Amino acid sequence: MRFTMKQCAQLLVTMGAACLLQQQAQAAASCDVTVEATDAMTFNTKEIAIPKSCKSFTINLKHTGTMSKNIMGHNLVVSKQADEQGVLQDGSKAGVSKSFVKPQDARVVAATTVIGGGESASTSFNPSQLDAAGSYVFFCSFPGHASMMKGTLKLI
Template sequence: PEAAVASKPAVVENCATTIEANDQMQYNADSITVPASCTSFTINLKHTGTMGANVMGHNVVVAAQSDMEGIDQDGAGVTPDHVKADDARVIAHTKVIGGGESTSVTFDPAKIKAGGPYKFFCSFPGHMTLMQGSIQVQ
């Protein structure tokens, strides 16, 4: 029998969601479903850990799954947010935050309606493998 994949959908209310990230390199959600009625959507990111942004910083980047590797590689070491400036592949991204901090980004869901699949992920070097999830409009 196939192993059950633990799914942790983000709670979405009023065209927004809050995702938590921690010192164990984990988000508390692995999928975000944006209601089709939303004309803008906000992802709030809360770092529940205690480590600094320079050691265990987290952000949220929204992009096509096929663009993740390139965005991650090109942004590695580009401080402070580990996203290359004006990277056209990036649909939206927050700044990198450390323990106890919060940030948010708002974007137009129309940008993730066609094509895809789309993902959200952390572009802090080495984090993408563990910190990613799907995002779609439904």
């Protein structure tokens, strides 16, 4: 196959643009994510991917429902999978005033406050504190919610 001069020039431009786009995508590794929670006791995602290159990673939680935080409140808590049950039990005892997280719970990597419909909350942490060989989960610690509202974290 032979290309004309014009076709060659066009190819170079196209490939150059593709290269640039790829580099931009890599440079802009997203260091935040927005997770939506609903009145139907669900998160809109089952997995959060966390680039190791981020110095700080932020999870924004948005309650897209209308119910109050006492009835259908949600938070988002990150811990090792092995710690989930303990964090939930102690969080339940801590109550809604503590956003269902035991104060200074060392097992908790990050946690938002409990929010109601129409509200938002955020939490940030340094991905380097995650053990690369560990399995981490996120869940809502409002009593009874974690069985439906949970997912996994993945370091990328």
